[in-house]
Amino acid sequence: MKPELEQLADSVCAKYDYDAVNLLPILQEIQRLSVHNYISEEMARIIAKKLDITESRVYDVVTYFSALSSEPRGEVIIQICNSTTCNVNNNRDLIRWFEEELGIKVGETTPDNKFTLIFTHCFGACDVSPAVRIDDDVYGMLTREKVKELIAAKRGAGE
Amino acid sequence: MQTVLLTIEKKVSLTIDNKKVRVPEGTTVLEAAKKAGIHIPTLCYLKDINKAGACRICLVEANGSLQASCVLPVSEGMVVKTNTPRIRQMRKNILALILANHNSSCPTCVRNNNCELQTLAKELNLREEIFEKEYSHHIDDFSPSVVRDDSKCINCGRCVNVCNDVQTVGVLGFVHRSDRTKVAPVYDKSLAELSCINCGQCIVNCPVGALREKDNTDLVWEALADETKHVVVQTAPAVRAALGEEFGLPMGTSVTGKMVAALRRLGFDKVFDTDFAADVTIMEEGTELLNRLKNGGPLPLITSCSPGWIKFCEHKYPELIPHLSTCKSPQNMMGALLKSHYAKMNGLDPKDIVVVSVMPCTAKKFEVQREELAVDGIRDVDISITTRELARMIKEARIEFNELADEPFDEFYGDSSGAGVIFGATGGVMEAAIRTVADILTGQDIDEVNYEAVRGVEGIKEAEIQITPDLKLKVAVVHGGANIKTLMEKVLSGETQYHFIEVMACPGGCVNGGGQPIVPDKVKMEKDVRAERAKALYYEDSAVLPWRKSHKNPSVQRLYKEFLGEPNSHLAHELLHTHYVNRQ
Numbered sequence: 001m002k003p004e005l006e007q008l009a010d011s012v013c014a015k016y017d018y019d020a021v022n023l024l025p026i027l028q029e030i031q032r033l034s035v036h037n038y039i040s041e042e043m044a045r046i047i048a049k050k051l052d053i054t055e056s057r058v059y060d061v062v063t064y065f066s067a068l069s070s071e072p073r074g075e076v077i078i079q080i081c082n083s084t085t086c087n088v089n090n091n092r093d094l095i096r097w098f099e100e101e102l103g104i105k106v107g108e109t110t111p112d113n114k115f116t117l118i119f120t121h122c123f124g125a126c127d128v129s130p131a132v133r134i135d136d137d138v139y140g141m142l143t144r145e146k147v148k149e150l151i152a153a154k155r156g157a158g159e
Numbered sequence: 160m161q162t163v164l165l166t167i168e169k170k171v172s173l174t175i176d177n178k179k180v181r182v183p184e185g186t187t188v189l190e191a192a193k194k195a196g197i198h199i200p201t202l203c204y205l206k207d208i209n210k211a212g213a214c215r216i217c218l219v220e221a222n223g224s225l226q227a228s229c230v231l232p233v234s235e236g237m238v239v240k241t242n243t244p245r246i247r248q249m250r251k252n253i254l255a256l257i258l259a260n261h262n263s264s265c266p267t268c269v270r271n272n273n274c275e276l277q278t279l280a281k282e283l284n285l286r287e288e289i290f291e292k293e294y295s296h297h298i299d300d301f302s303p304s305v306v307r308d309d310s311k312c313i314n315c316g317r318c319v320n321v322c323n324d325v326q327t328v329g330v331l332g333f334v335h336r337s338d339r340t341k342v343a344p345v346y347d348k349s350l351a352e353l354s355c356i357n358c359g360q361c362i363v364n365c366p367v368g369a370l371r372e373k374d375n376t377d378l379v380w381e382a383l384a385d386e387t388k389h390v391v392v393q394t395a396p397a398v399r400a401a402l403g404e405e406f407g408l409p410m411g412t413s414v415t416g417k418m419v420a421a422l423r424r425l426g427f428d429k430v431f432d433t434d435f436a437a438d439v440t441i442m443e444e445g446t447e448l449l450n451r452l453k454n455g456g457p458l459p460l461i462t463s464c465s466p467g468w469i470k471f472c473e474h475k476y477p478e479l480i481p482h483l484s485t486c487k488s489p490q491n492m493m494g495a496l497l498k499s500h501y502a503k504m505n506g507l508d509p510k511d512i513v514v515v516s517v518m519p520c521t522a523k524k525f526e527v528q529r530e531e532l533a534v535d536g537i538r539d540v541d542i543s544i545t546t547r548e549l550a551r552m553i554k555e556a557r558i559e560f561n562e563l564a565d566e567p568f569d570e571f572y573g574d575s576s577g578a579g580v581i582f583g584a585t586g587g588v589m590e591a592a593i594r595t596v597a598d599i600l601t602g603q604d605i606d607e608v609n610y611e612a613v614r615g616v617e618g619i620k621e622a623e624i625q626i627t628p629d630l631k632l633k634v635a636v637v638h639g640g641a642n643i644k645t646l647m648e649k650v651l652s653g654e655t656q657y658h659f660i661e662v663m664a665c666p667g668g669c670v671n672g673g674g675q676p677i678v679p680d681k682v683k684m685e686k687d688v689r690a691e692r693a694k695a696l697y698y699e700d701s702a703v704l705p706w707r708k709s710h711k712n713p714s715v716q717r718l719y720k721e722f723l724g725e726p727n728s729h730l731a732h733e734l735l736h737t738h739y740v741n742r743q
Binding site for chain 2: 041044048053054055056057059060063064070
């Protein structure tokens with residue numbers, strides 16, 4: 001086991017008393033602090049051992065929630081809602097705008113590892129549907145221009 | 160003054176299909192119906208293991224509303240109907256939906272005629288598959304032991320529960336959500352790449368053909384047809400206690416004589432008994448225990464017969480590796496002896512001998528491939544098949560198993576004691592070891608050979624046996640991953656101290672191994688498979704075999720006198736002992 005991964009897992013698990021009941025917040029926090037914004041197989045194994053649960057329980061939760069990922073991702077996660085309301089309100093244009101602006105398809109990460117574009121389930125922003133969530137912020141009522149501005153702002157943020 | 164608390168079990172009255180039923184509070188409607196002689200169909204339900212209410216096949220009308228009876232507790236005055244037109248139609252619809260995601264290639268499926276889904280379709284009188292078929296075609300067959308076929312998986316979750324809760328191995332789980340939910344190994348890897356211990360408990364609990372053993376019967380047929388090869392077979396103790404079930408005989412019937420006869424009909428040159436090697440194991444492991452007691456450890460000594468347990472230990476408790484007995488398993492001891500002593504006695508080149516083992520176990524398929532289990536590059540055992548595979552071979556050869564007259568094993572390597580035969584049940588290795596160790600330490604031939612404290616299906620058994628005035632042997636017997644985890648954590652923390660621990664990965668030991676005949680859940684609700692099959696072994700031990708102690712087996716005595724020398728001798732070490740790998 002890599003000591004730096006173990007150290008990271010320990011620092012987060014300790015905050016939650018190594019109690020497996022808190023698996024979800026533990027995974028969210030570890031993911032945020034991990035390179036490439038995901039829970040690697042090795043990390044899942046370490047977390048399972050620390051919390052005395054099986055690896056499959058960890059993987060189960062990681063794949064269940066779209067906020068968590070079992071694969072490496074970009075710094076900024078753009079989640080397009082693909083549930084009923086956003087579908088009915090024609091999110092297809094929105095999907096196309098993001099794909100064209102970023103030059104990737106849904107499910108992919110930009111070559112500079114800056115953006116990952118994924119679908120997500122309903123996060124309750126139906127009033128401004130079709131909606132996206134970028135990291136923790138929700139955006140609705142989008143136009144092509146607004147999408148362009150959003151991406152430019154996010155691209156500039158880290159530089 | 161003491162207060163005496165009386166707990167009176169609260170009873171609940173209800174009506175099921177117009178029958179009055181009175182059961183304890185907390186009973187499920189499914190269990191209450193069973194008590195009333197009403198059989199509600201189930202699919203995902205697995206007694207004591209999986210109560211998920213997931214498949215909905217067990218739907219009933221409770222006070223007019225549709226409910227899954229396996230998770231519905233009874234309530235006072237409840238009116239339950241289990242067989243209305245609405246329920247029958249709903250069950251058919253549910254089954255049709257399950258079949259829409261199931262590859263119904265029944266005639267060529269290994270579970271044909273022993274499939275709970277197939278049986279259900281027949282019982283519910285489903286006459287057509289009304290929905291368009293859609294299923295994954297992914298098959299994982301990289302593991303030497305277990306094959307996973309996604310096309311047949313119905314997501315019932317039994318394997319997930321067995322793997323996580325019963326065995327605490329945890330390589331199978333539910334992944335993703337909603338209509339993408341599926342059973343998959345951790346990180347969608349092959350079972351071969353994970354900490355899977357190859358125990359096969361997922362296989363024996365799968366209702367369909369989604370999990371099965373890696374079939375090696377073709378390799379055996381090929382060897383039998385090769386005239387340049389001398390093909391010998393060895394059968395593990397637990398096989399004789401269950402093989403009969405594949406031919407319609409009652410559970411717990413011992414079929415040793417018929418099994419030997421069938422193996423001869425199949426064309427094996429010699430039919431030997433792994434029980435002989437079990438006796439040798441007792442000589443080696445018993446001596447190892449005596450040496451460790453004398454030389455101060457490391458104690459506890461932990462048995463090494465179960466390859467599922469060995470891999471579990473290597474993955475999860477590498478710090479316990481020094482405690483593992485260095486003895487190879489009986490399967491491999493037998494192979495090593497056949498390719499050395501037997502080859503020499505019969506003027507055979509070990510390279511021309513093919514050793515086939517029939518095992519109640521899928522992990523044995525992994526064990527025979529272990530690099531360290533070969534002597535001078537020659538594998539101890541060439542091909543390992545399960546009880547189920549042997550049954551299929553017997554059927555394919557069109558041998559009328561039940562008509563066969565009993566035949567004895569071939570001499571010498573077919574001779575065994577009662578101690579060897581009880582290896583197949585949890586507690587058997589311990590009991591066999593105590594029988595021999597007690598004789599050696601006291602220098603007597605002790606009459607009492609039944610050590611009841613280590614028998615039975617309780618998860619963790621402990622016993623203290625006063626062997627000599629100076630030595631009270633403290634032992635433990637454990638079986639099933641979750642029990643093993645509990646016990647090993649206590650051993651590691653120093654909370655409990657033992658001299659000797661017997662460990663079997665499968666619940667109940669080898670009689671309930673992952674390679675044994677598959678028992679439908681309907682039968683498991685009635686009978687404890689572990690206890691029923693074990694009866695056949697204890698019967699052979701007490702009533703059939705002439706010797707009940709391994710060191711009294713005259714062929715074992717001759718083997719040491721003429722070939723190995725003393726137990727744990729240099730040659731014994733070379734042939735019969737091994738080492739382990741830290742897989743963490």
